[in-house]
Amino acid sequence: MLNTLTLKKALTLLEKKEISLDDLYHDLWKVYEEKNQLLNVYLSVDKDALKKAKENENKPLKGIPIAVKDNFLTVGLPTTASSKVLDGYLPQYESTVTKKIKEAGGVVFGKTNMDAWAHGSSTETSDYGPTKNPRNPKFLPGGSSGGSAAAVASDMAIASLGTETAGSIRQPAAWCGVVGLKPTYGRVSRYGIIAMGSSLDSPGPITKTVEDSAILLNIIAGKDKKDATTSEKEVPDYTLALKKDIKNFKIGIVYIDHPQIKSTLAAQKTLEAGKLFEKLGAKVDLISTSKNLEKDKVLSHEHAIAVYTIVQRAEVSSNLARYDGIRYSNPRKYFGHEAKNRIMLGIFGLSNFLQQEELVYKTAQKVRALYIKNFKQLFSKYDLLISPTSPSFALPLGATSGDPMFGELQDMLVEPSSLAGICGISVPMYKDAKTNLYLGLNIMADYFQEEKLITAANIYELNNKI
Amino acid sequence: MKKYLPIIGMEIHIELKTASKMFCSCKNDPFFAKKPNIYTCPVCLGLPGALPVPNKKAIDWTLMFGLALNCQINKFSKFDRKHYFYPDLPKGYQISQYDLPFCYDGKINTSEGAIRIRRIHLEEDTGKLIHSTINGKKVTLIDFNRSGVPLVEIVTEPDIHSPSQAKEYAKKLYQIIRYLDISDADMEKGQMRLEANISLTIDKSVLPNYKVELKNINSFRFLEKAIEIEIKRQEEILETGKTPVQETRGYNAEKNITYSQRSKEDAADYRYFPEPDIPPIKITENWLLQIKNQLPKNYDQLLDDWSKKYHLDKNLASLLFETSSQANWLEELFTYGQKQNIDISKLVNFLANKKLQVTLYRDDYEKIISSFKQATTVANVSDEELNKAVDEALKTNPQAVADYKNGKKNALNFLLGQTMKILKKRLDPSLVIKKIVEKIG
Numbered sequence: 069m070l071n072t073l074t075l076k077k078a079l080t081l082l083e084k085k086e087i088s089l090d091d092l093y094h095d096l097w098k099v100y101e102e103k104n105q106l107l108n109v110y111l112s113v114d115k116d117a118l119k120k121a122k123e124n125e126n127k128p129l130k131g132i133p134i135a136v137k138d139n140f141l142t143v144g145l146p147t148t149a150s151s152k153v154l155d156g157y158l159p160q161y162e163s164t165v166t167k168k169i170k171e172a173g174g175v176v177f178g179k180t181n182m183d184a185w186a187h188g189s190s191t192e193t194s195d196y197g198p199t200k201n202p203r204n205p206k207f208l209p210g211g212s213s214g215g216s217a218a219a220v221a222s223d224m225a226i227a228s229l230g231t232e233t234a235g236s237i238r239q240p241a242a243w244c245g246v247v248g249l250k251p252t253y254g255r256v257s258r259y260g261i262i263a264m265g266s267s268l269d270s271p272g273p274i275t276k277t278v279e280d281s282a283i284l285l286n287i288i289a290g291k292d293k294k295d296a297t298t299s300e301k302e303v304p305d306y307t308l309a310l311k312k313d314i315k316n317f318k319i320g321i322v323y324i325d326h327p328q329i330k331s332t333l334a335a336q337k338t339l340e341a342g343k344l345f346e347k348l349g350a351k352v353d354l355i356s357t358s359k360n361l362e363k364d365k366v367l368s369h370e371h372a373i374a375v376y377t378i379v380q381r382a383e384v385s386s387n388l389a390r391y392d393g394i395r396y397s398n399p400r401k402y403f404g405h406e407a408k409n410r411i412m413l414g415i416f417g418l419s420n421f422l423q424q425e426e427l428v429y430k431t432a433q434k435v436r437a438l439y440i441k442n443f444k445q446l447f448s449k450y451d452l453l454i455s456p457t458s459p460s461f462a463l464p465l466g467a468t469s470g471d472p473m474f475g476e477l478q479d480m481l482v483e484p485s486s487l488a489g490i491c492g493i494s495v496p497m498y499k500d501a502k503t504n505l506y507l508g509l510n511i512m513a514d515y516f517q518e519e520k521l522i523t524a525a526n527i528y529e530l531n532n533k534i
Numbered sequence: 535m536k537k538y539l540p541i542i543g544m545e546i547h548i549e550l551k552t553a554s555k556m557f558c559s560c561k562n563d564p565f566f567a568k569k570p571n572i573y574t575c576p577v578c579l580g581l582p583g584a585l586p587v588p589n590k591k592a593i594d595w596t597l598m599f600g601l602a603l604n605c606q607i608n609k610f611s612k613f614d615r616k617h618y619f620y621p622d623l624p625k626g627y628q629i630s631q632y633d634l635p636f637c638y639d640g641k642i643n644t645s646e647g648a649i650r651i652r653r654i655h656l657e658e659d660t661g662k663l664i665h666s667t668i669n670g671k672k673v674t675l676i677d678f679n680r681s682g683v684p685l686v687e688i689v690t691e692p693d694i695h696s697p698s699q700a701k702e703y704a705k706k707l708y709q710i711i712r713y714l715d716i717s718d719a720d721m722e723k724g725q726m727r728l729e730a731n732i733s734l735t736i737d738k739s740v741l742p743n744y745k746v747e748l749k750n751i752n753s754f755r756f757l758e759k760a761i762e763i764e765i766k767r768q769e770e771i772l773e774t775g776k777t778p779v780q781e782t783r784g785y786n787a788e789k790n791i792t793y794s795q796r797s798k799e800d801a802a803d804y805r806y807f808p809e810p811d812i813p814p815i816k817i818t819e820n821w822l823l824q825i826k827n828q829l830p831k832n833y834d835q836l837l838d839d840w841s842k843k844y845h846l847d848k849n850l851a852s853l854l855f856e857t858s859s860q861a862n863w864l865e866e867l868f869t870y871g872q873k874q875n876i877d878i879s880k881l882v883n884f885l886a887n888k889k890l891q892v893t894l895y896r897d898d899y900e901k902i903i904s905s906f907k908q909a910t911t912v913a914n915v916s917d918e919e920l921n922k923a924v925d926e927a928l929k930t931n932p933q934a935v936a937d938y939k940n941g942k943k944n945a946l947n948f949l950l951g952q953t954m955k956i957l958k959k960r961l962d963p964s965l966v967i968k969k970i971v972e973k974i975g
Contacts, residue, residue: 139583149582157582159581390625418806420803
């Protein structure tokens with residue numbers, strides 16, 4: 069089954085002509101026919117994918133099929149962000165990231181299901197029904213890039229693209245047992261991606277291996293003239309980081325002393341990961357993230373949830389204002405419950421109808437600045453910080469209903485880093501033999517230090533026998 | 535009736551004439567666009583996923599405008615989102631500036647006193663709604679050619695106290711922005727839009743507790759008239775002991791009345807927050823220095839200098855140019871003329887009154903100066919010769935003489951012309967007129 073190949077392997081075999089695109093796409097379509105109806109991974113697929121692949125076989129990505137989250141604008145394939153407000157919307161232009169993928173010879177095989185407007189961590193808020201976890205279909209895949217993670221985990225794509233605002237790449241990657249890399253904010257262009265939290269959104273790869281993430285990051289990273297928030301910083305060859313080791317790396321373990329995390333398996337496995345890194349030559353410390361407000365308050369993920377919720381909801385309320393029912397498929401009443409909740413909360417944070425001394429939003433931004441300062445301090449001492457990606461294994465289908473803060477609780481361990489805009493990666497950490505479900509290890513590095521993430525995650529992946 | 539003092543502040547929007555729009559590379563030429571929606575792209579249509587990238591030139595020009603109005607510059611500035619729903623606003627928010635405008639604390643002098651400029655900020659223009667009938671059905675169409683055109687807003691302190699001062703201020707702003715050549719500010723094309731906030735007070739030290747915003751004014755003359763009529767309306771209300779309603783009013787030039795458009799009891803909640811798609815803008819010393827180097831001499835200063843140097847009439851001189859490059863051209867003409875001992879104030883007089891058949895900024899200096907010389911050189915004439923000619927003119931034109939005696943001063947010009955005709959010479963008019971008056975007695 070060629071669809072099970074990693075990106076690296078598929079590229080190598082295609083290069084050596086040991087496999088053909090015909091066979092690869094044959095196997096891919098076969099698994100699509102078998103599984104898509106059950107798992108609900110793709111909202112739309114490109115019937116001409118193979119033809120396009122063949123036109124690109126001499127380019128770096130050689131016509132490899134890539135699954136793309138449905139919030140990337142793709143010419144020729146509908147783009148809805150899983151919301152009926154945009155039902156059937158055919159974009160007039162291409163997102164920078166998918167343009168780069170196409171120019172490098174990749175093929176957008178299909179558009180993957182997600183939480184509507186990327187609001188959520190379960191893919192259950194999709195207006196087109198939930199995606200199911202390929203590892204165990206009674207469980208959620210996580211989200212909001214649940215479809216992209218599930219596409220990779222179910223071998224319905226060789227690799228995929230997602231977006232993360234806080235956790236939306238890493239958490240579904242963790243729950244689906246694959247690799248998800250959230251680049252530094254500004255490393256990858258947001259142009260042509262339906263905005264959620266504009267000051268937080270980071271597009272990134274979801275793949276079978278760390279190496280595959282490095283290959284895709286090489287293609288999608290870099291300055292985009294059309295996105296003023298992208299960095300001028302030069303893009304290194306991230307695959308070179310795969311060959312480096314972590315000797316002399318200083319690694320801090322964070323968040324696992326929190327009462328809600330402390331006794332979890334995820335905390336225990338993270339400690340074990342620390343031990344493994346130590347064995348491999350790194351220096352590992354356990355960093356206390358007590359709730360002590362005076363001392364360490366900005367590290368606390370609980371405050372991060374508050375700050376993140378206010379900032380992100382504010383941006384959501386603004387970004388969704390353009391869907392005014394005049395120019396797109398459906399009017400505003402088609403917004404789902406979650407979107408309406410977020411719009412209202414966002415407006416609350418930006419309005420001064422309570423005559424507060426300061427807008428809630430402004431206070432949140434001040435605390436956010438403290439998070440940034442705090443991470444800077446930490447990264448002056450540590451190369452990497454590690455924590456569980458999510459406190460738990462994937463939760464069963466339906467777990468989100470009636471819990472407006474579901475996503476935030478699932479993402480509490482990654483939200484501080486998202487607020488700061490630093491990079492992170494989730495790698496499979498542990499697999500439960502009975503349920504076939506996974507835990508992920510979240511590795512975080514300073515701004516534009518994706519190479520360190522890749523080095524450490526790659527070594528961990530090679531040495532952590534699941 | 536009590537003596538009321540008008541308290542007037544103005545908000546003026548002016549479109550900058552950059553080649554491209556404020557946040558995308560679409561052509562900035564909404565007025566002359568041959569069709570609706572031809573100068574559009576994902577950014578100015580507000581399509582999903584589109585992101586704004588600020589136009590550096592527009593920022594440069596805003597800074598330049600601020601410096602020309604003696605403003606302070608915010609070295610750390612940013613754009614903000616201003617939210618409201620309207621069909622001509624495709625994103626549901628306008629990218630504007632809230633608490634850190636590029637320019638603040640400026641000043642413009644008028645003959646009735648200085649007017650403080652509170653702020654100048656840069657924002658994007660909206661699209662345009664077109665109400666029309668298609669197949670018998672009333673429809674509203676949207677043209678996005680104007681969407682995203684760079685727009686500066688100049689806000690004054692409430693320092694204006696008369697309709698004539700408001701007019702003078704607006705005119706001056708118009709002159710300065712055209713002098714800088716960064717906007718055509720053509721009101722008929724919607725490139726300059728005037729709004730005045732008006733209220734009345736008896737006690738100068740207390741600001742009134744209401745204000746009326748006046749809109750839809752498309753000429754300086756109408757601005758003056760609209761404010762006049764609005765002051766009158768408010769006086770009448772205040773005289774009955776009531777307070778005018780806080781509202782926005784339009785001006786109907788045909789009927790010369792203002793009329794209520796919408797009440798504005800509470801300040802609208804625009805939910806401003808910093809535009810996350812555009813990083814904050816640091817205006818470095820170096821950047822500012824570059825702008826200062828491009829900045830032409832201050833408009834008022836230029837006219838003052840000319841007035842001192844050439845003893846010319848500033849008002850007449852100001853009629854001769856609009857842009858600073860035109861002013862430079864004139865300055866060179868003046869220098870050239872001075873070398874040839876030309877009286878520049880007279881030259882300006884002739885040019886302003888269009889008595890010279892020349893084309894400014896195109897004809898060379900020599901041609902202009904020689905036309906001027908030709909037009910002003912007077913022939914020599916002996917007293918005897920003049921006496922004879924004037925006598926003849928008076929004799930052959932008794933009606934004109936009688937007219938003059940009956941108080942018709944124009945008759946003198948006629949007799950002056952007749953005298954020159956007899957002599958077939960260009961004479962110094964003052965000399966001839968003196969002689970005519972002497973003779974008629």
